[in-house]
Amino acid sequence: MSEGSRTTQLLPTATARQTWTALAAEFRRLPGLTAAAGALLVAASASGLVAPWVLGRLVDDVKAGADTGRIVMWAGVIAAAAVVAGVLTAAGAAVAARLGETVLARLRERVLDRALHLPSSTLERAGTGDLVARAGDDVAVVTNAITGIGPLMVGAVLTIVLTAGGLFTLNPWLGLAGLVAAPAYALALRWYLPKSVPFYAQERIATGERSQAMAGALHGAATVRAYGIEEVHVARIADRSAAARDLGLTVFGIFTRFGLRINRAELIGLSSVLIAGFLLVRAGQTTVGAATAAALYFHRLFNPIGLILMEFDAVMQAGASLARLIGVASLPGQPAVAGREPVDHDAALSVTVRRHHYEDGPTVLEDVTLTLAPGERVALVGASGAGKSTLAGIAAGIIPASDGDARLRGVPLQDLGEIRVRKEIALVSQEVHVFAGPLADDLRLARPDADDAEVEKALDRVGATGWLRTLPDGLATHVGEGGHRLTAAQAQQLALARLILADPAVAVLDEATAEAGSAGARDLDRAAAAATDGRTTLIVAHRLVQAADADRIIVLDHGRIVEQGTHDALLAAGGRYAHLWQSWGGPR
Numbered sequence: 001m002s003e004g005s006r007t008t009q010l011l012p013t014a015t016a017r018q019t020w021t022a023l024a025a026e027f028r029r030l031p032g033l034t035a036a037a038g039a040l041l042v043a044a045s046a047s048g049l050v051a052p053w054v055l056g057r058l059v060d061d062v063k064a065g066a067d068t069g070r071i072v073m074w075a076g077v078i079a080a081a082a083v084v085a086g087v088l089t090a091a092g093a094a095v096a097a098r099l100g101e102t103v104l105a106r107l108r109e110r111v112l113d114r115a116l117h118l119p120s121s122t123l124e125r126a127g128t129g130d131l132v133a134r135a136g137d138d139v140a141v142v143t144n145a146i147t148g149i150g151p152l153m154v155g156a157v158l159t160i161v162l163t164a165g166g167l168f169t170l171n172p173w174l175g176l177a178g179l180v181a182a183p184a185y186a187l188a189l190r191w192y193l194p195k196s197v198p199f200y201a202q203e204r205i206a207t208g209e210r211s212q213a214m215a216g217a218l219h220g221a222a223t224v225r226a227y228g229i230e231e232v233h234v235a236r237i238a239d240r241s242a243a244a245r246d247l248g249l250t251v252f253g254i255f256t257r258f259g260l261r262i263n264r265a266e267l268i269g270l271s272s273v274l275i276a277g278f279l280l281v282r283a284g285q286t287t288v289g290a291a292t293a294a295a296l297y298f299h300r301l302f303n304p305i306g307l308i309l310m311e312f313d314a315v316m317q318a319g320a321s322l323a324r325l326i327g328v329a330s331l332p333g334q335p336a337v338a339g340r341e342p343v344d345h346d347a348a349l350s351v352t353v354r355r356h357h358y359e360d361g362p363t364v365l366e367d368v369t370l371t372l373a374p375g376e377r378v379a380l381v382g383a384s385g386a387g388k389s390t391l392a393g394i395a396a397g398i399i400p401a402s403d404g405d406a407r408l409r410g411v412p413l414q415d416l417g418e419i420r421v422r423k424e425i426a427l428v429s430q431e432v433h434v435f436a437g438p439l440a441d442d443l444r445l446a447r448p449d450a451d452d453a454e455v456e457k458a459l460d461r462v463g464a465t466g467w468l469r470t471l472p473d474g475l476a477t478h479v480g481e482g483g484h485r486l487t488a489a490q491a492q493q494l495a496l497a498r499l500i501l502a503d504p505a506v507a508v509l510d511e512a513t514a515e516a517g518s519a520g521a522r523d524l525d526r527a528a529a530a531a532t533d534g535r536t537t538l539i540v541a542h543r544l545v546q547a548a549d550a551d552r553i554i555v556l557d558h559g560r561i562v563e564q565g566t567h568d569a570l571l572a573a574g575g576r577y578a579h580l581w582q583s584w585g586g587p588r
């Protein structure tokens, strides 16, 4: 496809409510583990309440002149509570991490499953970048959150809820006194978030630029030295480092001032609890011990509240990533059964496009009607940007026409269902991916039950036998990422061999042979001819020689069909095609 202002429509992102619903549904599928994690975390937080309460009792007992035995008993209770809290916290964190990992693994599987089954048109619109970012970055962010801060956050929330409950149980007035700090915390967060988020983003960019400047200079060290431009690069690195340092200091400054605001909120809360305690004790409403316990409870809130506030943006970030994952995971799966059956029809494939445009872009195709008889070979030619790839995409069911449709033996492709369409119509595009693994496996993607002889025969038909023999392990040779590197032309041959194995009725070839140099291009032309032999074929011809032996040639210009006919007829007509043929330098 020609480069232009490509518009993409990102994959869906779940709303907050959908995210919670989907997450809750995942936890419900693991009732045992969820209940165990919940119970352990609650018990761990609750056991932390024991020590402050006991200290309060201790104060009252000492005031009342209790004997040493009683004090030792309370000390024993505190020690036991500490041990129990430690054990429960460790067990709770382990079970919660296991629960989180299990939920995440399921979510990851669903995302991958949906991603691989996405209707081609959705993927075409979204671009693979969005999907790769979700399967990569978003999964990483959520994994870190679920296994790292996730259990800590849950623990912190539970501690806050239970401790606040403890505070109110001691004396409702003491609880209310603690609540006085809430607005101060809220104000601290309101001050911090709008400032920190953009600075964190800038800091990440600045450190990235610094690494880039250093890596660039080091990779090109020889060139830098040869041209004597060391100073320029040193100055550039110094510049980037200074920018990163300044931003780092700014971020640290903001963080410190945020810490100050949190301390202020703590001071307000603790003072208010102490003052309320003093007044209540004086009025005989509570004991010194209870007021002490209340102050200790409030103090106990410092860490969890601090943790939640400090990690608030990390939680928001994880939430955003989770929403993007659930957006993909919640896409409808593939229908198990295909739709309507194609019927016997004169046309193997027909396309009617009244108008097509990408999103809000200009019209790319207009009034195009294309009908391929069974077994017919039709070539699309035209200048770059004329709309050939778009028309091929619509014909293959990859791109839905804005106004119009493609039909296989009379049945609209959307009625056939994606599975059936992919079985019947194969698209070979220039972007051929070689999957990492044995060569034979890559070919069997097209037909899993093909035996070695069939795989070899397909490779032979596309002229790959020559290089197949040179491979160290033949069909078992590992190709793709980390394995034996195939050339672009060899990868194209693989794609054509896959086409033979898949054996579809209709083949759409878009730039399938454009990659190679001229000698290789001829080999690939032969391979393409062999692979499409006997099939209804639509070929996007970038070199006119690919079109010359087609049954019919269709000339596109600015999204409209301007000419069609056989090579000879079009040459004789002396029109657009003849002109293209002449300027391309083809024999008359």
Ligand SMILES: Nc1ncnc2c1ncn2[C@@H]1O[C@H](COP(=O)(O)OP(=O)(O)OP(=O)(O)O)[C@@H](O)[C@H]1O
Pocket: 001, 002, 003, 004, 005, 006, 007, 008, 358, 361, 364, 382, 383, 384, 385, 386, 387, 388, 389, 390, 391
């Ligand atoms: N995904 C897309 N989003 C927006 N515009 C697009 C997209 N794909 C193609 N276009 C635009 O549609 C027009 C037709 O492009 P198309 O790729 O179909 O032409 P082509 O004849 O195949 O060109 P080439 O020979 O360069 O591949 C061009 O203006 C192109 O920029």
